Amino acid sequence: MKIAWGITGAGHYLKDSFELFVELKRLQFDRVNITSFVSRAAQEVTRVYGLFQHLRTVSPGGYMEEIILETEQGWSYPKTGRFSRGVYDALFISPATSNSVAKIAHGIADSLVTNAAAHALKAGIVVFILPVDIEGRVESPVPYFINRELCIQCRECAQACPNDAIDEQIDYLRCNGCGLCKDVCRSDAIIGGSVNLAVREIDKNNVKALLKQSGLTVLNDPTELKDALWAMV
Ligand SMILES: Cc1cc2nc3c(=O)[nH]c(=O)nc-3n(C[C@H](O)[C@H](O)[C@H](O)COP(=O)(O)O)c2cc1C
Incomplete structure (x- = not known):
C-alpha cells in the first residue's frame, strides 16, 4: 500500500493528523509506504508546533517514503508526476488550509500539494481532504x-x-x-492556548465546491480521517 500525505500550513487538525499517520506507520510498518508532500507553509507551521521532527517516523526515507519539501522543488513539481504514473493508491491532504482548499476547488495547481491533488485526480487516484474550515466556528491551537x-x-x-x-x-x-x-x-x-475563529462564507462554499468533484472525498473531522486511513490497509 502506497499512500501520499499532503500537509499544508494549518495549525488546526495538525496534531491530530500527525498522530494518525504516526500510528498508521507504527501498526502497518512493512505494509505501508507513506510519502509526505510538505507545503512551504507546512514546513514552517509544523516546526513551530514542534512536530516537524516526527515526519521522519512517518516517512523514514528511501523511495516512496521520502519527505518531499515544497521549498526544495522547482515550480513545475516534477515529483507529482508520480501520481500520473499511478504509483500511489491514495492521496490524503490533512490538514488542508482554506488557501489550498480554495485552490483545489477552483482547479488551481500552483503549489506542491494542490499540484499533487490535480495530478492524482487526473490519474483516477482517490483524494481525501480534511479541510480546517468547513462551517460554523473553529477552535484553533496557537x-x-x-x-x-x-x-x-x-x-x-x-x-x-x-x-x-x-x-x-x-x-x-x-x-x-x-x-x-x-x-x-x-x-x-x-x-x-487557542483562538476561536468564524469560518468565512467563501471557505464554506469552497468546501461545497470540493464535494462536487468526482474522485475527491471531503473528511469532516479527524475521526473520518482515521476511518478512511484504516479502510485503506
Ligand atoms: C502558526 C500558524 C498557524 C496557521 N494555521 C492555519 C490554519 O489553521 N488554517 C489556515 O487556513 N491557515 C493557517 N495558517 C496560514 C497558512 O499557513 C497560510 O495561509 C499559507 O499561505 C497556506 O499555504 P498552503 O495552503 O500552501 O500550505 C497558519 C499560519 C501560521 C503561521
Whole structure:
C-alpha cells in the first residue's frame, strides 16, 4: 500500500493528523509506504508546533517514503508526476488550509500539494481532504507567544532558546516549538492556548465546491480521517 500525505500550513487538525499517520506507520510498518508532500507553509507551521521532527517516523526515507519539501522543488513539481504514473493508491491532504482548499476547488495547481491533488485526480487516484474550515466556528491551537503584561523582561527565555528565536516576541520562522522558553519562564508569561475563529462564507462554499468533484472525498473531522486511513490497509 502506497499512500501520499499532503500537509499544508494549518495549525488546526495538525496534531491530530500527525498522530494518525504516526500510528498508521507504527501498526502497518512493512505494509505501508507513506510519502509526505510538505507545503512551504507546512514546513514552517509544523516546526513551530514542534512536530516537524516526527515526519521522519512517518516517512523514514528511501523511495516512496521520502519527505518531499515544497521549498526544495522547482515550480513545475516534477515529483507529482508520480501520481500520473499511478504509483500511489491514495492521496490524503490533512490538514488542508482554506488557501489550498480554495485552490483545489477552483482547479488551481500552483503549489506542491494542490499540484499533487490535480495530478492524482487526473490519474483516477482517490483524494481525501480534511479541510480546517468547513462551517460554523473553529477552535484553533496557537503556537507559544509572550504575554507582555505578565513578562518581567528577565530574558531567561531568550537565553534558553536553542534557535535564538526570541526577541520582543517569538520569531516563528526560527522557533521549533520545543517549549524550553515556557519551562524557564518565571512569570508564566509564555502561553499557547487557542483562538476561536468564524469560518468565512467563501471557505464554506469552497468546501461545497470540493464535494462536487468526482474522485475527491471531503473528511469532516479527524475521526473520518482515521476511518478512511484504516479502510485503506
Ligand atoms: C502558526 C500558524 C498557524 C496557521 N494555521 C492555519 C490554519 O489553521 N488554517 C489556515 O487556513 N491557515 C493557517 N495558517 C496560514 C497558512 O499557513 C497560510 O495561509 C499559507 O499561505 C497556506 O499555504 P498552503 O495552503 O500552501 O500550505 C497558519 C499560519 C501560521 C503561521
